[in-house]
Amino acid sequence: MAAQSAPAELGSYAPDFELRGVCGQVWTRDACVGPGGLLVMFICNHCPYVQAVLDRIVRDARELQAAGVGVVAISSNDVAAYPQDSFDKMQQLWREKALPFPYLYDESQDVARAYGAVCTPDFFGYNRTLELQYRGRLDASGRQPAPADAKRELRDAMLMVVASGRGRRYRLPASAARSSGSELAALRPRRRRHSADAVLLAVVAATGTLSAARPGACRRSGLLHRSMSRGSKARPLRCARRY
Numbered sequence: 001m002a003a004q005s006a007p008a009e010l011g012s013y014a015p016d017f018e019l020r021g022v023c024g025q026v027w028t029r030d031a032c033v034g035p036g037g038l039l040v041m042f043i044c045n046h047c048p049y050v051q052a053v054l055d056r057i058v059r060d061a062r063e064l065q066a067a068g069v070g071v072v073a074i075s076s077n078d079v080a081a082y083p084q085d086s087f088d089k090m091q092q093l094w095r096e097k098a099l100p101f102p103y104l105y106d107e108s109q110d111v112a113r114a115y116g117a118v119c120t121p122d123f124f125g126y127n128r129t130l131e132l133q134y135r136g137r138l139d140a141s142g143r144q145p146a147p148a149d150a151k152r153e154l155r156d157a158m159l160m161v162v163a164s165g166r167g168r169r170y171r172l173p174a175s176a177a178r179s180s181g182s183e184l185a186a187l188r189p190r191r192r193r194h195s196a197d198a199v200l201l202a203v204v205a206a207t208g209t210l211s212a213a214r215p216g217a218c219r220r221s222g223l224l225h226r227s228m229s230r231g232s233k234a235r236p237l238r239c240a241r242r243y
Contacts, residue, residue, distance in 0.1 A: 014124070016030070019074065020087075033126070033128070033130065036068025037070070038072070039069055039071045040124040041074070041101075043121050045089050046082050049121065052142070053139070060155040062100050074104045123138065125158050127165045136157065139154070140153075
């Protein structure tokens with residue numbers, strides 16, 4: 001099965017967070033937002049789908065930052081299951097790749113739950129008032145990068161958000177335009193009770209017409225996702241293809 005992002009309501013407000021970054025600084029949502037908006041990306045070191053597009057993520061992040069968009073990456077993986085996603089390894093990747101954005105560690109996985117993130121990479125694009133305007137993919141890449149001339153869906157969407165405050169809306173089949181990738185490492189049981197303020201996801205494509213999604217082969221990544229509703233059982237999250 002392919003791992004897909006769950007729907008989040010267009011216009012929903014960006015949840016706040018306070019997380020330690022690999023740079024040693026503690027970052028909040030408001031410290032990350034730029035004058036043109038905010039892009040929140042859930043990634044991790046070991047995910048082959050992140051590895052396939054990391055250089056493109058860096059490229060697009062730089063362009064969006066130049067346009068006034070604040071960019072932040074968050075890793076919510078269980079390091080007991082995936083030692084390569086440890087804080088030390090995050091620091092190493094941040095330095096080696098010269099990542100131009102804060103790379104934060106969501107040890108409790110509470111932030112991933114609040115945003116409704118279910119896979120890596122998973123992208124949430126907000127306008128300057130922190131209303132969700134883009135919920136989709138980087139481009140058509142999967143385990144291998146898409147062709148060099150592939151439509152830069154995330155970048156184009158966020159530039160539109162900077163210019164207008166809103167992303168372009170389309171009527172899409174339920175299976176289209178969702179972000180998918182290595183499923184987030186299984187979200188562990190919460191340490192404290194949370195209200196079920198579900199971030200219900202509405203799929204938004206920012207530019208172009210998206211073809212119907214094609215499920216791809218996936219391998220287990222060991223990450224579990226726990227539904228945000230109370231009393232639900234954890235389910236395994238797998239590496240899944242972006243489509």
